[in-house]
Amino acid sequence: MIKATFPLKKLFLPIILGLFALLLVGCSGASIMAASSWPGLTVNEDIAYLAYNQHVRAVDLSSGREVWSYPPEADDKITFYAPPAIGPDGTVVIGGYNNEVLALTLNDSFVNVLWSFAEATDRIIGGPIIVDDMVLVPSADGRLYALDLETGKPVWDKPFEAQHALWSSPVILDDRIYLTSLDHHIYALDLETGREVWQANLSSTISDSPSLTEELVFAGTFEGILFALNNSHGEIVWQFKADGAIWGSPAILNGVAFFADVSGTAYALDIASGKELWREQLPGSSAASPTILDDRVFFISETGEVTAFLLENGDPVWPSSASMEGRLLADSIPTDHGLLVPAMDSECVVFSVDPSTGAARCIIEPK
Amino acid sequence: MWNTIILEPMINSLLYIYSVLGQNFGWAIIVFTALVRLITLPLTIQQMRSTMVMQEIQGSDRYKKMQEKYKKDKQKLSEEQMKLFKEVGYNPMSGCVGLIIQFPIIIGLYQAVIRTLAATPVQLFDLSKLLYPFTSASLIPVNPQFLWMNLGQPERLVLDFLPFAIPVLTILVVITTYLQTKLTTPASPDAQSQTMTKMMGLYMPLLLGYFAYSLASGLALYFFASNLLGILQGYIMRRIRERPAS
Numbered sequence: 290m291i292k293a294t295f296p297l298k299k300l301f302l303p304i305i306l307g308l309f310a311l312l313l314v315g316c317s318g319a320s321i322m323a324a325s326s327w328p329g330l331t332v333n334e335d336i337a338y339l340a341y342n343q344h345v346r347a348v349d350l351s352s353g354r355e356v357w358s359y360p361p362e363a364d365d366k367i368t369f370y371a372p373p374a375i376g377p378d379g380t381v382v383i384g385g386y387n388n389e390v391l392a393l394t395l396n397d398s399f400v401n402v403l404w405s406f407a408e409a410t411d412r413i414i415g416g417p418i419i420v421d422d423m424v425l426v427p428s429a430d431g432r433l434y435a436l437d438l439e440t441g442k443p444v445w446d447k448p449f450e451a452q453h454a455l456w457s458s459p460v461i462l463d464d465r466i467y468l469t470s471l472d473h474h475i476y477a478l479d480l481e482t483g484r485e486v487w488q489a490n491l492s493s494t495i496s497d498s499p500s501l502t503e504e505l506v507f508a509g510t511f512e513g514i515l516f517a518l519n520n521s522h523g524e525i526v527w528q529f530k531a532d533g534a535i536w537g538s539p540a541i542l543n544g545v546a547f548f549a550d551v552s553g554t555a556y557a558l559d560i561a562s563g564k565e566l567w568r569e570q571l572p573g574s575s576a577a578s579p580t581i582l583d584d585r586v587f588f589i590s591e592t593g594e595v596t597a598f599l600l601e602n603g604d605p606v607w608p609s610s611a612s613m614e615g616r617l618l619a620d621s622i623p624t625d626h627g628l629l630v631p632a633m634d635s636e637c638v639v640f641s642v643d644p645s646t647g648a649a650r651c652i653i654e655p656k
Numbered sequence: 657m658w659n660t661i662i663l664e665p666m667i668n669s670l671l672y673i674y675s676v677l678g679q680n681f682g683w684a685i686i687v688f689t690a691l692v693r694l695i696t697l698p699l700t701i702q703q704m705r706s707t708m709v710m711q712e713i714q715g716s717d718r719y720k721k722m723q724e725k726y727k728k729d730k731q732k733l734s735e736e737q738m739k740l741f742k743e744v745g746y747n748p749m750s751g752c753v754g755l756i757i758q759f760p761i762i763i764g765l766y767q768a769v770i771r772t773l774a775a776t777p778v779q780l781f782d783l784s785k786l787l788y789p790f791t792s793a794s795l796i797p798v799n800p801q802f803l804w805m806n807l808g809q810p811e812r813l814v815l816d817f818l819p820f821a822i823p824v825l826t827i828l829v830v831i832t833t834y835l836q837t838k839l840t841t842p843a844s845p846d847a848q849s850q851t852m853t854k855m856m857g858l859y860m861p862l863l864l865g866y867f868a869y870s871l872a873s874g875l876a877l878y879f880f881a882s883n884l885l886g887i888l889q890g891y892i893m894r895r896i897r898e899r900p901a902s
Contacts (some may be wrong), residue, residue, distance in 0.1 A: 325776040512793040
C-alpha cells in the first residue's frame with residue numbers, strides 16, 4: 290500500500306482559518322464580492338443607460354441589443370451605480386465608486402472619454418444631473434460639484450459643501466438647486482453660484498432626492514417623517530409620521546403625494562394639509578420612489594414585487610402584485626416598453642412590467 | 657433568526673453605547689468589544705481551563721508511556737486516552753463548547769460593526785430594518801471619524817515627511833494577535849499540539865493582518881481592542897495559574 294506523504298495535517302489549520310475567513314467576510318452584509326448598490330438606470334430616446342457593477346451600458350430597448358459598454362474591459366477597482374446623465378448632444382456623464390466623473394461620447398461605435406474629473410475624494414453614489422451646459426455631481430465627500438458639460442472644468446468658485454455625504458441627485462426648480470444630505474439637512478442653493486440660500490435641519494438622515502411643487506419641497510427621513518417645507522425659505526409647513534423609515538422620495542400628482550416606507554406601507558397624502566387620504570400594505574419593505582402612470586401608482590417592494598393602485602382611492606389594479614426574482618430597491622422608469630424595474634441579486638438586471646396586466650419579463654440581462 | 661438573536665441586539669447596543677459616548681464610534685467599538693468579552697468571560701475561562709487540564713494530562717508520565725506503548729495501535733491509544741480522560745474527569749469537548757458558542761458572537765460582532773458603519777446605500781437600507789423602535793434614527797449615519805481614521809475605510813496614516821502611508825492598525829493587529837496566541841496557548845509537551853500552536857501563531861496574525869489591511873478600519877479597531885483584552889485576560893489567567901496554592 291502506498292502511504293500518502295502529503296502533509297494533510299499541516300494543511301488542516303490553514304483550511305480551518307480559511308473557512309473562518311470566508312464565514313467572517315462572506316456571510317456578512319458587507320461582502321466584498323457583492324454589489325454595493327442597486328443598478329442606476331436612465332432612459333433617453335429608447336436607449337436605456339445602465340450603471341451596474343463594473344460597467345455602464347447603453348441598451349437599445351426596441352431590439353434589446355447592447356449599443357456600447359464602458360469600460361471595454363472590466364476593472365475590479367472601478368464600479369458604477371449612479372444613474373448616468375444624458376446631455377442634449379448625447380454626451381453621457383457617469384460617476385464611479387473610484388470617485389471619478391467621466392463624460393463619454395459615441396463616435397463610430399467607439400466610446401470616447403471627452404473629459405474626466407477626479408477632484409472628488411469619495412464615491413459618486415447619487416446620479417449627476419445636467420442643467421443647460423452644466424453638470425451637477427453629488428459626491429459622498431459631501432460636496433456638490435458644478436462642472437462645465439463641454440470641458441469638465443469647475444463652474445463655481447468652489448463646490449458647495451454639506452456636513453456629510455451626498456448620496457442623492459439634486460433637483461432643480463427655476464434658479465434653485467434643492468439638495469438633501471446624510472447630515473440630516475435639506476439645502477436650497479443658488480444655481481448660478483452654488484451658494485446656500487437656506488437650509489433646514491430635519492433631525493434625521495435623508496437618503497433620496499427631494500420632491501418639488503411650485504410652493505413646497507418634500508423629503509422623507511430615516512426617522513419615518515415626511516416633511517413638507519416652503520421652498521422659498523425652508524420653513525416646515527407640515528409633517529407626517531409614517532410607520533417606518535422613509536427612503537424613496539414621494540411622487541406627486543394633482544395635489545397628492547404618494548410614498549412608501551421600510552415597514553412596507555404605501556401612503557397617499559393631501560399635499561395642502563398633510564392629511565392621509567389612503568394607505569395600503571405592500572408585500573415588503575420599499576426603498577424606491579413610486580411611479581405614476583395614467584390613473585395608477587406603482588410601488589416597488591424590496592422582496593421582488595411591483596404593486597399597482599388606483600390613484601384615486603388606493604384600490605389594487607391587478608389581482609396580485611407582479612413578482613420578480615431579486616431585490617428591487619431602485620426607482621422604476623415608465624417607457625413605451627413598459628415599466629422598467631432594475632433588480633439586484635438577480636439573473637435579470639432590468640425587468641419590464643406591463644402596466645395594464647402586471648406581466649413581467651426580463652429586458653436587460655447581466656453582462 | 658440570526659438577525660433577531662444576534663445582529664439586532666448587537667447593532668442596537670452598539671448604537672446605544674455610541675450615543676452615550678458622545679457619538680464617538682471608535683470608543684463605541686472599543687467599549688462594546690470589552691462588554692462582549694466580559695459577557696463571554698465564563699466561556700473563555702472554561703476554554704482556557706480545559707486547555708490547561710489537557711496540557712497537564714499530556715505532561716503526565718502515564719500519558720507519555722501510553723503514547724510510547726501504543727504508538728503503532730491508534731485505536732488502542734484512543735481507547736486508553738479516553739479511559740484516562742474519564743478517570744481524571746476531563747471532557748475533551750469542554751474546550752470546544754466554549755469556542756463553538758463564542759464563534760457566532762465573533763461573527764455577529766464583526767457584522768454589527770460593519771453594518772452599523774453602513775458605507776453603502778444597500779448597507780444603510782438594511783440597517784434601517786434592524787433598528788429597534790426605541791433606537792433613535794437621528795444617530796444614523798454614525799460619524800466614522802476616529803483619530804486619524806475613517807472607520808468605514810481601510811486605515812493608513814499619512815505623514816508629510818514620508819513618501820508612503822503606514823498601515824499602523826494593521827501592524828498593531830499583527831503584533832497583538834501574535835502575542836495573544838502566544839499567551840493563550842501555552843507550550844504543550846505534545847509534539848502534534850506544538851506544531852498546531854506554532855502554525856496558529858503564524859497564520860492567525862497574518863490572516864487578521866490581511867483583514868485589517870484590506871477591510872474597514874472599524875473592523876481592525878475591533879481586532880486590536882479584542883486582542884488587547886485577550887492579552888490582558890491571558891496574563892491574568894496565567895498569573896492565577898502560576899500562583900502557589902495557599
